[in-house]
Amino acid sequence: MRIRKELFADERDDDLAIVGKPVRRQDIEGHVTGRTTFFDDRLVPGLLHIRCVRSTHDHARIRAIDTREAERVPGVRRILRWADLPKKAHNILTIFNFGIDDEPALADGKVRYRGEPIVAIVAESLRAADEAVAKVRVDYDPLPAVFDVEEALKPDAPLVNEYIGRNWFRYWGDYDCQQIRFGDVEAAFRQADVIVEGRYQMSPIEHAPLETQGCIVVPGEDGRFTVYTCTQGLHFSLDNTAAQLRLDTNRLHFIGGTVGGGFGGKVDTVVEPLAVLAAMLTGRPVRYVFTRAEEMQVSSPRGAERVYITDGVTRDGRILARKIVHYHDAGAYSRLSTYGTIKSAAHHPGPYWIPNVWVDSFCVFTNRTPSSAMRGFGVTGGDFALESQMDAVARAIGMDPLELRIKNAYRDGDMKAHRKLTEGAALIECIQVAAELARWPLSEEARSASSRIGGGGDRGRVPPTPPARTRLSDRGEGERGRETSRIDAAERPSARATTPPPSWLRSEARAVEARAVEDGARRAAEGGEGRRREEQEPPEPPRPASGHGALRFSSVFGSRRR
Amino acid sequence: MAKHRGRGVASVNYPIGMNLGGDPSQALVHATPTGKFVVTLSSIDLGQGMKSVTRQLAAETLGVPIEDVHVDTGDSDTGPHCMGSFASRGTHRAGNAVVAAAREAKEVLLEVAAEELEVDPRDLELDGRGNVRVKGAPARALSVRDVAQAAHFKRGKSISGRGMFLVPPSDVDPDTGAMRPVTTYAHACMIVDVEVDDETGEVRVLSIKAAYEIGRALNIGLVEQQLVGGAWMGISHALFETVEPYYPDRAHGPTDFNGYLMPGPGDMCPVEIEIIERPALDGPYGAKGIGEMCATPPIPAIANAIEDAIGVRITEMPFTPEKILRALDAKRAGR
The missing domain is CATH 3.30.365.10 (Aldehyde oxidase/xanthine dehydrogenase, molybdopterin binding domain)
Known part of the structure; x- marks a missing residue:
């Protein structure tokens, strides 16, 4: 691999002794000889194992859980239930005062995705744990489920997550999405020669680390718990585990740092809290490691994203306006999707200077495995859409795709859509070098372009921007009220069953998060009031302003001249 | 077909790094009595080479051979806080913290060496091979080991440094999306x-x-x-x-x-x-x-x-x- 030292040489000192050299890794010998110690290499006597009973439904109320037979399996030491949880619902960002505690570590009387843990078996062996799992009887009352992000935003969609209270996350108090407003896209579409529309969709992707996620917890004599873990954020997971268990943080000692593949899949802190809880309740060391099947279908994947892009372009290849509606499929719980949604909005419209930009980025809840971070979080899905769209634009106007990119590339001094000036741009140079490597012919103009020249000036100013707030409908408190009010004392599990009451009836999370739910229930009980709703439609795919003669290219509706 | x-x-x-910043990382660097250096972190090596990159940064900044630096990470009792290995942040955030910690440790190293050599610390440099020498007069030199020995057993000084790096958190304007992502x-x-x-x-x-x-x-x-x-x-x-x-x-x-x-x-x-x-x-x-x-x-x-x-x-x-x-x-x- 070659470094092109001649580029940006004046911005760099190349007098370093060790930095830049292909120094051998400190840990390479352990890795290549198989001697590196990972969390699961600890030999701990008296280890107990956890396996979870998982939901076989996408969305269901739990009428009863019968664990009597499971308890009689030899070697079963404890069965953890929602009632055992010190904190009834949690989200890993609320330790930073962002987001909503919206996820119970074990089902709270309802399951919201297939694979959701309902009870955790703690046993002397994996075999005993598996046997007990098979003997737990769960009586479900299936509920309608929603899987499509746009379906989920419709007023009559089933409510996925009562802690959130609606099927989308509200930002900054009461904004239905993270929006970017820069210039006037509708006016610019009217100036454009060509309108190009695209719809891009990705599906959930697994991190597929060699080492599935897990941990081993060892209770110490001093009241502390040592947690051998593969987390990607040592203190992050420690603090989140402590918060979930309502433990002082200094009672936890996390040891990790060497991980068998992460790719963003080992941030959620899903295994540690249950394992520490099991160790607390049994006084024994506990191991909780996902099987490959759990890793693939139960642990958070890279979330699916759906992106609609509308571009207004001139015939000579200048993108005048770009409008993006971006849906993030969070699955049933927030995890980190609330964060990724903002990041995706900040990333648009890609590494280009486009004078008019509109972005609506939605975090949407559906009845699937909660998604979370993965390598390129908030960027990969967007870049698939943006860079596919760039080629669609190039085709629509008959322009070379690299020339189009250089022409629109951001340069030093350009104002970005999120209103920060571009510094240190180098997209143009990357295109030039890649073109050279592939012997892709570029025009003289493209070859002589520079990230350091031609930006700024008018391109460095924030254009006049008409205020525009995207609001989804309030979507009928009544329906939400009905939904909630049915889950009521009368339908609570019988005394014989061990199912805890639904969290929103008796949860500490109630103070803030469940308020909307309770309001809905109250109003429904009072009759009628809750049915009042603002008649607003969920967002539609972006559409350019009508009444102009732009040629329209669309992967959504096919090409047509308007 | x-x-x-x-x-x-x-x-x-x-x-x-993390969108909107606010994601700190810390590092500690200290010398052993024999002039070896330990970088203490809680940053995670996922196989991407976190330990190697931070080791190089410490050695470069300290001016010592890379063999003389060891990176110890992944213990919450000893490693200072790092947000984690994600968001392409490890090299940038933890790397900056390591450089800052190594700089501070190097200052102490040079102070002790200056006292031993009876010169101004500003006139000293490391040769990258384990010696501190007077600029322009390489014969007047001490090994890092000797400096560390003097610091520990003679002068009672800790050759160590603390480093912290934080991109201050950015606000977001809900209406326009104005923000500083990174x-x-x-x-x-x-x-x-x-x-x-x-x-x-x-x-x-x-x-x-x-x-x-x-x-x-x-x-x-x-x-x-x-x-x-x-x-x-x-x-x-x-x-x-x-x-x-x-x-x-x-x-x-x-x-x-x-x-x-x-x-x-x-x-x-x-x-x-x-x-x-x-x-x-x-x-x-x-x-x-x-x-x-x-x-x-x-x-x-x-x-x-x-x-x-x-x-x-x-x-x-x-x-x-x-x-x-x-x-x-x-x-x-x-x-």
């Missing part, structure tokens, strides 16, 4: 050649050529491993992987690697990459981060190459043979 060749491009940038971006452009079989719908990636601008390549070997591995992952994302093959329908979800397909060694193509270094103003020696961005550009580049090859645009990932054949059918049917 034929095989069609096509070429596609993608150019991208990548934000370094302080620096890496860049890339990729050109991909593919061959598409219009009978089976299979796509073979023939070659990847790319340029990556990454601020500073701290360890060119690790850079290459990341970028080639990332290219493989990008091919995998583009053509093979999903846990929900009929999304949003949840059916047919794989539960093992027989059902969850990824490219094997025979599916990997030659990857030719050149590196550009435009230093980040706030990066350790200008470095940015390459952990995540390298898996991204193959995806759209392959989509674009498929269209170049067979004239249909696949807009849903992954670009499986089934989707390609259906798109070809639709094209033939004039839809």
